Amino acid sequence: xxxxxxxxxxxxxxCGEGVPxxxxxxxxxxxxxxxSLFDPEFLxxxxxxxxxxxxxELGRExxxxxxxxxxxEKILRGFTVAAAAQPGSPAPRxxxxxxxRLAGAAKEAGELFFFPLLRDELRAQLSxxxxxxxxxxxxxxxxxxxxxxxxxxxxxTLHDQIVEFLRSCMSAENCGTSCALVVK
Numbered sequence: 001x002x003x004x005x006x007x008x009x010x011x012x013x014x015c016g017e018g019v020p021x022x023x024x025x026x027x028x029x030x031x032x033x034x035x036s037l038f039d040p041e042f043l044x045x046x047x048x049x050x051x052x053x054x055x056x057e058l059g060r061e062x063x064x065x066x067x068x069x070x071x072x073e074k075i076l077r078g079f080t081v082a083a084a085a086q087p088g089s090p091a092p093r094x095x096x097x098x099x100x101r102l103a104g105a106a107k108e109a110g111e112l113f114f115f116p117l118l119r120d121e122l123r124a125q126l127s128x129x130x131x132x133x134x135x136x137x138x139x140x141x142x143x144x145x146x147x148x149x150x151x152x153x154x155x156x157t158l159h160d161q162i163v164e165f166l167r168s169c170m171s172a173e174n175c176g177t178s179c180a181l182v183v184k
Contacts, residue, residue, distance in 0.1 A: 009055050010062035018062055022051075045184070046075050095130040097121050099141035099162070110145050111158070115165060122169050132180040135166060 010018040024044070050071045054060045102121060106113040125133050142159045143151070163183055170181045 009051055009060070011068060012062055012064045014065070046072060050075065093128070093130040094132045094134060095125045095128060096134045096136060097125060098137050099135050100137040100144060103141045103144040106145070110147075114145055118162070118165065119169050122166065123173055126173055126179065130179055132182060133170075134182045134184070136184050138162065138183055 007022050008020040009022075010020050012018045050068060053071065054063050054068065099118075102117045103114055105117055122133070138159065139151075142155050142162065143149070146152070146155050146158055148155050166181060166183055170179075
């Protein structure tokens with residue numbers, strides 16, 4: 001058997017055929033069908049999130065097309081419900097935070113102060129009972145903390161650490177409330 005690269009996942013069709021796909025290849029297929037309903041970048045990120053869930057979090061190398069479609073549909077359905085809120089109902093509460101601002105506040109200490117500031121920001125946002133938390137500016141924040149001009153392996157490692165830190169803090173702090181976390 002050929003060893004599958006970590007950035008590929010085998011999607012098995014109904015007839016049993018397995019086809020390796022990367023997250024980008026999957027999002028291209030989805031964009032063709034649903035381009036009118038969602039922003040193409042949003043679809044790309046949603047497909048990448050489902051891809052990451054199966055590949056990294058569940059450790060699976062193959063998944064049926066139906067499983068992948070069901071997981072992606074759950075994500076997209078949640079966002080369409082929020083987007084299609086009726087005029088009489090209140091708009092979904094989305095709170096935004098700028099990661100670059102937090103990196104700037106950490107000053108010369110860098111990561112040493114950044115992660116506690118990030119946890120405090122998450123707690124402050126969650127205290128307002130939002131439906132969605134959006135942390136933006138991740139790429140610039142990483143480059144600022146790593147003091148890098150170009151993206152490097154160190155940057156990718158720090159990027160992954162920040163995302164994982166936010167996920168773990170969110171699960172620890174979010175006591176039974178339904179709140180989505182978006183990091184971009």
